[in-house]
Amino acid sequence: MSNLFSAITIKDVELKNRIVMSPMCMYSCYNRDGKITPFHITHLTSRAVGQVGLVMTEAIAVMPEGRISPEDLGIWNDEHVAGLKELNEQIHAYGAKSATQLAHAGRKAVLDSAIYAPSALPFNDSSDTPVEMTEEAIQKTIEAFKNGARRAKEAGFDIIELHGAHGYLINQFLSPLTNKRTDKYGGSKENRYRFLSEIIETVQTEWNGPLFVRISTDEYHDEGNTLEDFIYFAKEMKNQGIDLIDCSSGGVVPAKINSYPGYQLPRCQKIKYETGIATGAVGLITSGLQAEEIIQNERADLVFIGRSLLRNPYWAKCAADELGYSINPPVQYKRGWS
Template identity: 60%
Template sequence: MNTALFSTLTIKNVTFKNRIVMSPMCMYSSSNQDGKVQNWHLTHYASRAVGQIGLIIVEATAVEPQGRISSHDLGIWDDDHIDGLRKIVDLCHEHGAKVGIQLAHAGRKAKLEGEILAPSAIPFEEKMKTPKEMSEAEITETIAAFQAGARRAKEAGFDVVEIHAAHGYLINEFLSPLTNKRSDQFGGNAENRFRFLREVIRAVMTEWDGPLFVRISASDHHPEGLSIHDYVNYAKELKILGVDLIDCSSGSVVPVNIDVYPGYQVKFADRIKNEAHILTGAVGLLTSGLQAEEILRNNRADLIFIGRELLRNPYWAFHAACQLNTKIETPKQYERGWNF
């Protein structure tokens, strides 16, 4: 059976062997608080490559020390991080997977000792630290940190860079009127709130010429926040800037209750793909090969991002192939296990 899920996709100079993406998920496993890769990361990512995932995106990786979500996050703020990241890339490449990295800054959601930064001095919730409102000089420094992170990603051999502009972290905080109360050139209206992301993208693209993804929270799930309508407009601008694909998640910029069900975020990928005319990735409780095939065949997205299901099952791709009655490449060491 010819399937959409196991068809190839080429973006710029990179061809993905199928449409399955391992969504970036923090491991909180940099044991020495130095942001360096540990053996856990090597095992974790390489096993998904053995499991025939087409693109593996390494977890949110901090471009600055104070941009970590936790003190045990991976980092890319120093050249000393490159060798460990390169080991992840090389191991995954051995098994035919392409590898991306998500460049990130946690902003006000950083759970760290010392000062944390945000566009405005508003804590995420009462129990969390109040951030310092960033000066324009600090904004410029952070943009430069994303640029340096992109250079290091290229040196480490990654195939894809994804900019993390979702889930209430720093870039998302600049975009949303719920968290950005600035009155300078980085706030006050939709165009100014978009400025920080625009400048990050431009800086990254001076170092990075491969496929560039941006993860967004396509709805704040709040009546005074951003909606999918706003993000369709932003997606059009991102396309003009040279972004190749929008990874469409939602929420987490402020504490809210979200009605969660299988495929609950696919509608965002669908609208952005078909209204902004840009490639999109669908994510959010996608657990079945049949579900993934329906999304792709009906032109609702171009890539399927799998998160927690790949934590439970590194070999999800084989199960999806069985559901779709198709055969996929299998490591010779495992052929006996999938020959049925």
């Protein structure tokens, strides 16, 4: 029996295995309208065919100015729902569950228009300086996350993840490196958490399904949030009903990161055991054996696979073969997989 291929139920959603397609930007909305294209449907559905348990879209912007690039997917308009609904019908047809990652890029947006952040600090010397958000702008953005959740529900997603990692807007509010505000959204860790807290509260008025949050558990800077700060944030999220924390790292400020297989796991595991919340492991997880070890040793509850799934849509099949585990193929592929 493989733990990696065991089912898990999160709220009322059952995943057939612990493998998640990690959200990855595809920069493929060539009309710059945020709408699903044939590429997105082929790209994401093929991973469902490949037997990934949960297929997650790229970061999907809740506001036009929240896109990382002009070619990113959007969910800021009701016109986006039809394409996303078609995508979900395709993913579900192959036995996978679907998720979307609601996001706002903040100061890391690369657009031909104004960009926004908690404080007027550019990401680096070549980046535009963002406009410091007023409290009115903050409330408008929180409302946009709520509307994004409503549209995600209408489109048929099973799970929503809030993107609070990699130096994007939620992360910018959480971090003392990027949040220099002196109002109720800045200063103490309690105040820096307020923006995410209010997003969670308003999203939950529209969404009662599983809700994940991705965070950067290491900011790679001496003056950034500590692991203890992230444990505090995780406890607060658990108290608010968040079901799982997707534990990534970096992206808040420019930094040289020493990456190696499993390099983000110790903090993921620490958060899981210190808070009792379910966690997702991500970062250079490349083999079935490695993923099995993570799940079997209860270091995380799900494994998020990124680049390996770009290289091979049938990564789950290869992982099963490596572990000597037999998975049920799509009926069309039985002759090749048996």
